[in-house]
Amino acid sequence: MAEDFGDGSAASAAADMEEYEMLMSTTDVELLKTAWRNEKAAPEILQFQAQLVKRAREQIQLMEETIEDFEESGLDPLTVSLYQMDLDRAQFLLRSYLRVRLRKLEKYMLYIWKNDSLWNRLSEPEKMFVQRCIDDMEKHLEETVLSKLPDNYQSARRQSVISEEDDMVPEPRLDTFVACKTSNSFVSLRLADSERPLEMERQDVSFVLYKVIEDKIGADIDLV
Amino acid sequence: MAGQSDPHISLFSPEEIEFMAEDELVEIVPNMRMDPLNFISGNFGPFYPQIPIKVPLWLAVALKKRGKCTIRPPQWMSIENLTQVLEGEREDQGAFQAVPFHYIEISRLLFDHARDDIPDIYMVRSLVEDIRDVRLHKVETNLEKFSATSAVKIAHLSAMEVNVVRPFVVRALQAFFKHDNPVLMGDLDTVSDGQPQVTRQRQVPNNAQRQPLKRR
Numbered sequence: 001m002a003e004d005f006g007d008g009s010a011a012s013a014a015a016d017m018e019e020y021e022m023l024m025s026t027t028d029v030e031l032l033k034t035a036w037r038n039e040k041a042a043p044e045i046l047q048f049q050a051q052l053v054k055r056a057r058e059q060i061q062l063m064e065e066t067i068e069d070f071e072e073s074g075l076d077p078l079t080v081s082l083y084q085m086d087l088d089r090a091q092f093l094l095r096s097y098l099r100v101r102l103r104k105l106e107k108y109m110l111y112i113w114k115n116d117s118l119w120n121r122l123s124e125p126e127k128m129f130v131q132r133c134i135d136d137m138e139k140h141l142e143e144t145v146l147s148k149l150p151d152n153y154q155s156a157r158r159q160s161v162i163s164e165e166d167d168m169v170p171e172p173r174l175d176t177f178v179a180c181k182t183s184n185s186f187v188s189l190r191l192a193d194s195e196r197p198l199e200m201e202r203q204d205v206s207f208v209l210y211k212v213i214e215d216k217i218g219a220d221i222d223l224v
Numbered sequence: 225m226a227g228q229s230d231p232h233i234s235l236f237s238p239e240e241i242e243f244m245a246e247d248e249l250v251e252i253v254p255n256m257r258m259d260p261l262n263f264i265s266g267n268f269g270p271f272y273p274q275i276p277i278k279v280p281l282w283l284a285v286a287l288k289k290r291g292k293c294t295i296r297p298p299q300w301m302s303i304e305n306l307t308q309v310l311e312g313e314r315e316d317q318g319a320f321q322a323v324p325f326h327y328i329e330i331s332r333l334l335f336d337h338a339r340d341d342i343p344d345i346y347m348v349r350s351l352v353e354d355i356r357d358v359r360l361h362k363v364e365t366n367l368e369k370f371s372a373t374s375a376v377k378i379a380h381l382s383a384m385e386v387n388v389v390r391p392f393v394v395r396a397l398q399a400f401f402k403h404d405n406p407v408l409m410g411d412l413d414t415v416s417d418g419q420p421q422v423t424r425q426r427q428v429p430n431n432a433q434r435q436p437l438k439r440r
Contacts, residue, residue: 029265086263205381
């Protein structure tokens with residue numbers, strides 16, 4: 001973040017960094033990058049960034065049109081190729097963000113489908129995707145395996161009829177640890193097993209229990 | 225069921241980390257005139273010959289590849305500063321020196337694409353490599369000693385270093401957490417070990433049975 005770090009004037013470096021981050025946090029690409037990183041590092045599905053994705057899509061589309069115009073107007077090829085690179089980077093981020101989510105949706109489809117608060121984190125197309133995924137998967141299992149098993153073992157979600165709950169639904173591991181940084185100059189985290197809070201400054205990287213910072217992701221805390 | 229598929233594979237690929245580092249700003253000195261670039265990722269320029277300007281690293285490298293600019297290595301890449309950092313890293317075994325979050329990726333990109341812009345490149349290169357080695361070794365030795373709490377905080381750990389140590393640290397912390405919180409873990413483990421819940425009600429006294437990690 002601070003490429004001028006260690007030039008002797010720590011104060012000016014810090015000010016530069018502040019300024020730089022103010023500048024960067026205003027672009028949607030930077031926000032998308034943070035959302036992508038958080039989504040990638042979090043064990044469960046996070047809230048879909050609907051507004052951000054909408055804006056990013058619009059900007060990408062606009063840029064595609066702009067580049068076409070540039071090419072038609074015979075603008076110097078170097079400039080056009082630079083615009084193309086910028087566009088490629090934004091597209092990569094958007095695609096990667098959506099794909100990370102799809103991977104989680106595929107992996108934990110039933111778990112997400114059964115849990116209202118998780119379900120509400122999905123976009124409408126994602127909800128449709130999960131519905132179809134579940135239908136297809138259950139149909140497939142039904143046809144290939146389950147229909148050939150004894151009556152008591154024909155559920156795709158339960159081991160047998162005596163299971164009291166769905167015990168064959170893959171769940172994300174939430175009692176895991178994640179690496180995080182704070183976007184603020186200071187943040188204090190309450191840990192479950194310690195009287196002393198964990199105090200983090202901008203330069204600190206902490207490995208903490210996902211549940212401790214779950215609510216703060218995207219606000220005070222970003223995963224790295 | 226682990227959230228991250230294979231614990232031995234890093235969460236982010238080196239390419240992805242490099243991608244993030246490419247947004248860091250560096251100063252270039254263009255040798256041509258170019259109108260402002262109004263990118264999705266921000267506005268840069270206008271560019272005038274011999275007038276230094278800050279641009280993202282990816283743009284700097286793209287212009288450099290086409291012979292349109294020279295890149296000014298960042299201040300922290302001076303021999304003086306790197307020597308100081310290296311000495312600091314060697315002297316203080318407990319802490320890390322302040323280096324940019326993406327110092328490995330930035331220096332790598334500059335060594336690959338702008339070698340003629342870095343004075344004393346061999347010296348700079350070997351200093352950066354030494355710093356990287358000392359730091360990685362330090363992370364490893366510190367990890368041998370770490371006896372877990374529910375959080376581990378490391379100041380000035382860089383992006384690449386986080387990614388490298390993450391699989392080990394996360395698994396170690398999970399193991400510590402599991403031994404400290406047998407009841408909590410019970411819910412998740414019921415299927416696999418099939419023990420009745422009641423036997424797990426005892427709580428391990430805080431910190432009582434923690435052993436430092438064994439030397440490999």
